[in-house]
Amino acid sequence: MRKPRRLLLMIAAAVIVLGICAVSAYAALSDDSTAPVTTSDAVSSYWNGATVTLSATDDSGVAYIYYKLDQSYVHLYRVGSGASETSVAVAAPATGSAAHTLKFWAQDNAGNVEKSTTVTLTVAADTTAPVTVASGATGGAWYKAAVAVHLAATDEVDGSGVATLTSTLDVGTPVVVAAASTDVNIAVDATTHANDGAHTITYQAADVAGNVESLQTITVNIDTRRPVPKAPYAASVYRGHTATLKYKVADVAPNSGTAAVVIKVKNSAGKLVKTLQYASKPVNMALTAKFTVPGTWKRGTYRFYVYATDGAGNTQLKAASNRLIVK
Ligand SMILES: [Ca+2]
Numbered sequence: 001m002r003k004p005r006r007l008l009l010m011i012a013a014a015v016i017v018l019g020i021c022a023v024s025a026y027a028a029l030s031d032d033s034t035a036p037v038t039t040s041d042a043v044s045s046y047w048n049g050a051t052v053t054l055s056a057t058d059d060s061g062v063a064y065i066y067y068k069l070d071q072s073y074v075h076l077y078r079v080g081s082g083a084s085e086t087s088v089a090v091a092a093p094a095t096g097s098a099a100h101t102l103k104f105w106a107q108d109n110a111g112n113v114e115k116s117t118t119v120t121l122t123v124a125a126d127t128t129a130p131v132t133v134a135s136g137a138t139g140g141a142w143y144k145a146a147v148a149v150h151l152a153a154t155d156e157v158d159g160s161g162v163a164t165l166t167s168t169l170d171v172g173t174p175v176v177v178a179a180a181s182t183d184v185n186i187a188v189d190a191t192t193h194a195n196d197g198a199h200t201i202t203y204q205a206a207d208v209a210g211n212v213e214s215l216q217t218i219t220v221n222i223d224t225r226r227p228v229p230k231a232p233y234a235a236s237v238y239r240g241h242t243a244t245l246k247y248k249v250a251d252v253a254p255n256s257g258t259a260a261v262v263i264k265v266k267n268s269a270g271k272l273v274k275t276l277q278y279a280s281k282p283v284n285m286a287l288t289a290k291f292t293v294p295g296t297w298k299r300g301t302y303r304f305y306v307y308a309t310d311g312a313g314n315t316q317l318k319a320a321s322n323r324l325i326v327k
């Protein structure tokens with residue numbers, strides 16, 4: 001007889017516990033007289049479209065989130081068992097910018113409806129990449145000293161603005177700056193000439209809206225070696241005739257391939273009597289300079305001197321010189 005009695009007691013206890021739980025749950029639900037609170041992550045302005053997330057919280061649980069974008073109908077999002085948040089996509093205009101009004105509120109499981117909140121946001125279009133201009137050096141030119149190439153990017157009027165500028169020197173690591181301008185320095189080593197030759201800077205800018213400029217490049221050349229003029233042959237000429245001076249400008253590669261040449265002729269007293277100038281002559285090649293010796297020149301031994309400046313601006317250490325016999 002004792003066993004059934006104990007069983008009855010246990011059943012009674014279980015019924016009481018379940019009852020308390022049910023009553024508590026009902027009490028919790030019916031005690032919820034507080035409306036949900038919905039927040040958004042909207043900011044004031046967007047480029048090329050916006051996605052706004054609405055998040056609602058509530059004591060008894062969120063049942064619905066409502067929103068209304070501009071003059072459209074009211075959207076209803078049923079929360080169910082998922083996260084009590086939904087997102088709203090706002091498209092960009094084809095050009096220019098557009099202001100939008102987003103109104104939102106939520107309702108909880110106890111039927112409380114939140115007072116609506118309204119946010120305003122602007123969505124603007126920017127589908128044009130910035131443009132970067134390099135200055136401080138001329139593409140393809142030769143330099144004998146360190147070169148600082150200045151890169152400056154600009155975005156279009158009413159664009160989102162330059163966000164980053166990325167530059168890479170030769171095959172180095174790309175350098176990204178969060179600015180509209182930067183300098184890329186090309187060093188020289190005039191002792192070892194190790195950095196002589198072509199150097200290419202690759203660069204591109206990106207705007208805030210994410211438009212990326214196509215890769216741009218500028219190549220500058222370094223030559224730190226001096227040209228070496230040579231005049232291995234003496235010349236002779238009769239007065240009133242054409243003198244032919246043989247010379248050459250040696251220059252170790254890499255170089256521009258040409259040099260500016262000046263040839264000066266001095267008489268036996270050391271007085272300058274003739275100057276010949278050539279803006280561009282090929283280097284490492286046998287060359288001749290010709291001029292007519294005036295009949296008024298005295299016979300005797302003159303000297304001609306060859307000076308050279310290579311395409312990077314390096315000048316000879318010592319002029320080449322030889323005799324010009326005037327007969
Ligand atoms: Ca832009």
Ligand SMILES: [Ca+2]
Nearest residue numbers: 223225255310
């Ligand atoms: Ca040179």
